[in-house]
Amino acid sequence: MPTLFLTRRFAFSAAHRLHSPVLSAGENTSAYGMCENVHGHNYHLIVTVRGAADVRTGFFCNVLDLAGLVQRLVCDPSEHRFLNDVALFAGMVPTMENLATRVWQAIEAPLRAQGMVLSEVRLGETEDHWVTIRE
Numbered sequence: 683m684p685t686l687f688l689t690r691r692f693a694f695s696a697a698h699r700l701h702s703p704v705l706s707a708g709e710n711t712s713a714y715g716m717c718e719n720v721h722g723h724n725y726h727l728i729v730t731v732r733g734a735a736d737v738r739t740g741f742f743c744n745v746l747d748l749a750g751l752v753q754r755l756v757c758d759p760s761e762h763r764f765l766n767d768v769a770l771f772a773g774m775v776p777t778m779e780n781l782a783t784r785v786w787q788a789i790e791a792p793l794r795a796q797g798m799v800l801s802e803v804r805l806g807e808t809e810d811h812w813v814t815i816r817e
Contacts, residue, residue: 687801688741689730690748694757697722698765698776720764726806727756727785731798743798751796755788778805778813786815 698721700714710718729752733742759768765776770788774780782805790800799817806812 684734685732686735686742687730687732688743688745688748688798689728689802690745690752692727692729692749692752692757693725694727694761695722695724696760696763696765696768700775700777702775723807725760725781726804726809726812727752728802728804729785729789729800730802730804731793732801733797733799743796747796748793748798751792752789755792756785778807778811781805782813782815 699719700717701710702713705713729748731743731748735742756770759770765771765781771781771784774784782803785805786800786803789803793800802814802816804812804814
């Protein structure tokens with residue numbers, strides 16, 4: 683039986699500041715430029731899971747289970763928050779790369795527990811600026 687991929691889109695609005703405590707003031711300015719200031723984005727999150735269809739149900743996961751899990755673990759805690767202060771993203775510079783990595787880490791095991799294998803996480807700060815993590 684072929685492998686199927688199911689993709690669900692999510693969104694949340696949040697602010698962040700790109701600043702590394704291990705860099706000097708000048709290094710932070712050089713690395714992050716204007717993004718060192720507090721600013722916000724309308725984030726776009728795309729999560730893809732994979733599996734084989736169950737012959738009895740015709741699908742490999744319930745999309746509402748996927749949606750509820752990602753909403754509860756990622757979107758709700760992040761919505762209209764300062765991401766530097768959100769527990770999910772604690773202790774790191776909240777770049778798109780780091781945010782996407784933490785999202786993957788937060789949802790991979792819970793998805794697997796519900797029979798879904800995480801295949802891809804895409805996170806965009808704008809319509810034109812994305813980072814992708816694949817299995």
